[in-house]
Amino acid sequence: MKPIEIANYDVLPKVNYPSDIRKLNLAELNKLAQEMRTFIINTVALSGGHLASSLGTVELTLALHYVFNTPEDRLIWDVGHQSYAHKIITGRKEKFPTLRRKGGLSGFPKREESAYDAFNVGHSGTSIAAATAFAEAQCLKGEHAKAIAVIGDGSLTTGMAFEGLNWSGGRDKDLIIILNDNEMSISPNVGALSSYLNRMMTGDRVTKFKSELKTFLKNIPSIGEQIFKFSKQIEESLKTFVVPGALFEELGFTYVGPLEGHRLDYLIKNFENVKKLKGPVLVHVITQKGRGYKFAEENSPTYHSIAPFDVETGLTIPSANTAPSYTEVFGRTLIELAASDSRIVAVTAAMCEGTGLDKFRRKFPKRLYDVGIAEQLAVTFAAGLAIEGLRPVVAIYSTFLQRAYDQILHDVCLQKLPVIFAIDRAGFVGEDGATHQGLFDFSYLRNLPHMVMMAPKDENELRHMLKTAIGCGSPVSIRYPRGKGAGVPLDDELSILPIGRGEVLHDGSDLAIIAVGVTVHPALQAARKLADEGFQVKVINARFIKPLDAELFLSTAASVHKILTIEENVLDGGFGSAVLELLAQNGVKDVTVKRLGIEDKFVEHATQAELRSQYGLDEAGIIRAAKEMLEK
Numbered sequence: 139m140k141p142i143e144i145a146n147y148d149v150l151p152k153v154n155y156p157s158d159i160r161k162l163n164l165a166e167l168n169k170l171a172q173e174m175r176t177f178i179i180n181t182v183a184l185s186g187g188h189l190a191s192s193l194g195t196v197e198l199t200l201a202l203h204y205v206f207n208t209p210e211d212r213l214i215w216d217v218g219h220q221s222y223a224h225k226i227i228t229g230r231k232e233k234f235p236t237l238r239r240k241g242g243l244s245g246f247p248k249r250e251e252s253a254y255d256a257f258n259v260g261h262s263g264t265s266i267a268a269a270t271a272f273a274e275a276q277c278l279k280g281e282h283a284k285a286i287a288v289i290g291d292g293s294l295t296t297g298m299a300f301e302g303l304n305w306s307g308g309r310d311k312d313l314i315i316i317l318n319d320n321e322m323s324i325s326p327n328v329g330a331l332s333s334y335l336n337r338m339m340t341g342d343r344v345t346k347f348k349s350e351l352k353t354f355l356k357n358i359p360s361i362g363e364q365i366f367k368f369s370k371q372i373e374e375s376l377k378t379f380v381v382p383g384a385l386f387e388e389l390g391f392t393y394v395g396p397l398e399g400h401r402l403d404y405l406i407k408n409f410e411n412v413k414k415l416k417g418p419v420l421v422h423v424i425t426q427k428g429r430g431y432k433f434a435e436e437n438s439p440t441y442h443s444i445a446p447f448d449v450e451t452g453l454t455i456p457s458a459n460t461a462p463s464y465t466e467v468f469g470r471t472l473i474e475l476a477a478s479d480s481r482i483v484a485v486t487a488a489m490c491e492g493t494g495l496d497k498f499r500r501k502f503p504k505r506l507y508d509v510g511i512a513e514q515l516a517v518t519f520a521a522g523l524a525i526e527g528l529r530p531v532v533a534i535y536s537t538f539l540q541r542a543y544d545q546i547l548h549d550v551c552l553q554k555l556p557v558i559f560a561i562d563r564a565g566f567v568g569e570d571g572a573t574h575q576g577l578f579d580f581s582y583l584r585n586l587p588h589m590v591m592m593a594p595k596d597e598n599e600l601r602h603m604l605k606t607a608i609g610c611g612s613p614v615s616i617r618y619p620r621g622k623g624a625g626v627p628l629d630d631e632l633s634i635l636p637i638g639r640g641e642v643l644h645d646g647s648d649l650a651i652i653a654v655g656v657t658v659h660p661a662l663q664a665a666r667k668l669a670d671e672g673f674q675v676k677v678i679n680a681r682f683i684k685p686l687d688a689e690l691f692l693s694t695a696a697s698v699h700k701i702l703t704i705e706e707n708v709l710d711g712g713f714g715s716a717v718l719e720l721l722a723q724n725g726v727k728d729v730t731v732k733r734l735g736i737e738d739k740f741v742e743h744a745t746q747a748e749l750r751s752q753y754g755l756d757e758a759g760i761i762r763a764a765k766e767m768l769e770k
Contacts, residue, residue: 260573
């Protein structure tokens with residue numbers, strides 16, 4: 139399927155930057171919104187990406203850029219799932235078809251791409267803190283640009299968002315927070331009335347009147363201050379019943395809303411009024427995820443982040459690999475284990491479908507806890523469950539588990555609690571890019587006392603590791619990659635693996651490859667190719683990052699004097715570092731060790747296959763590294 143050429147649209151070809159949309163009338167803006175949706179749908183159908191959220195913010199994006207003087211006014215998106223329309227009208231329209239492709243546009247706002255991207259984002263809850271900083275900096279510099287944070291109702295559940303609200307509400311600086319609420323439905327009549335009332339209440343005359351009345355009451359001799367306080371008490375009591383934003387008003391914000399988020403005329407008029415207000419303001423906007431594409435409207439979780447799909451049917455394009463994904467195998471195995479062990483419960487942080495727990499929720503609804511986008515809460519909550527004798531399995535993506543590091547250390551490991559961390563999307567995640575690559579978990583977990591760390595070579599070994607973790611009695615992490623498994627048969631019976639024991643998959647005396655996780659199968663294939671050239675290469679599946687199989691590794695070092703370690707993790711503090719430490723602690727000499735992994739850098743977006751090739755972690759890269767060692 140070919141996307142529609144830009145030249146075949148009516149308004150879209152005229153728009154490259156926000157200055158262009160400010161020249162359009164309302165009819166042209168509405169036409170532009172329709173064309174942008176078509177452009178986004180057709181592009182994401184080819185590249186994959188975050189579709190539903192971006193379709194829901196087209197009018198909101200246009201209204202913000204129409205009213206505010208971006209990029210001088212700082213527009214900061216939270217997470218960035220909803221930023222595709224923003225990219226299209228900020229100088230990246232021609233490059234938009236390269237979205238999430240190697241060398242192309244990032245799927246998230248990125249300062250290196252555009253001056254209109256005020257802050258790099260990818261994780262939830264950061265926008266309010268960043269916007270507050272911009273507002274403070276404007277005051278310090280004596281400048282008057284606006285700071286605008288756009289945050290979704292889901293992201294508002296993060297602790298950092300609440301911290302930002304608490305801090306910024308008391309600072310009395312010019313800050314605008316747009317609450318993009320896409321979970322609550324709103325009828326046109328209610329939306330129109332709400333928009334009209336807020337347009338009136340944020341207009342110049344009403345704002346001036348309220349300010350003058352406040353000054354007048356306070357200045358009445360002797361009793362002015364008391365009358366003012368009494369009037370405020372009446373006003374606040376009434377707000378509790380009629381104003382949905384009473385909570386935000388209590389935190390120090392002027393609340394505006396809720397506004398209907400798909401009426402450009404309402405949004406523009408209200409934003410023009412809000413732009414004139416002083417102090418912190420929160421604008422509540424109601425939008426619909428997947429707006430304008432019926433499949434995404436009806437099933438927004440599926441279209442939150444979707445692989446390439448057919449526009450006409452909404453069905454994803456099937457992969458040639460028919461093996462189940464690691465995520466699917468994890469979900470099915472956990473159900474199997476939970477059926478015979480009532481202690482097992484599952485905890486996740488707004489990623490029930492993404493972590494494969496949706497079927498677990500249907501099977502055991504009372505044993506699944508989704509705490510929202512609150513990874514710290516998820517971990518400490520699991521710690522409490524473990525103290526009560528349960529076996530909590532915390533399923534969170536590697537990149538998001540980073541946000542709960544202190545809770546893993548302080549609340550789980552320090553107390554040596556049997557919490558199992560099922561770390562999905564570990565290693566290369568591909569097109570989501572630098573903010574989402576799961577390349578750090580070996581390093582940030584390996585130094586924690588009591589933590590047992592495993593990584594399966596394939597989906598079948600994942601099943602056995604999960605069984606092992608349930609009975610381990612201490613903190614355990616199992617990290618596994620995004621995407622399809624190796625396609626190996628799945629054992630019917632689950633067995634408990636001996637803790638800290640690896641396995642030899644291929645024997646040899648010229649070189650030893652010690653691989654872990656998803657790198658094991660390509661290492662085995664490389665060894666077989668090298669055997670055809672006369673090289674005898676030993677391949678070890680480490681299985682455990684902690685504790686290491688000291689007996690196996692030391693005996694290998696004594697007999698094979700060249701060792702190549704392989705991991706999909708940063709090298710600093712990773713698995714290869716652990717092997718080096720083991721050898722050093724045991725006084726092993728006359729052994730050459732080379733580590734394959736990720737150097738000290740962030741990895742940008744590309745497919746997983748492209749990244750494994752680029753960083754030498756595929757079969758060809760392993761053969762290349764092995765030959766360099768063998769031929770020295």
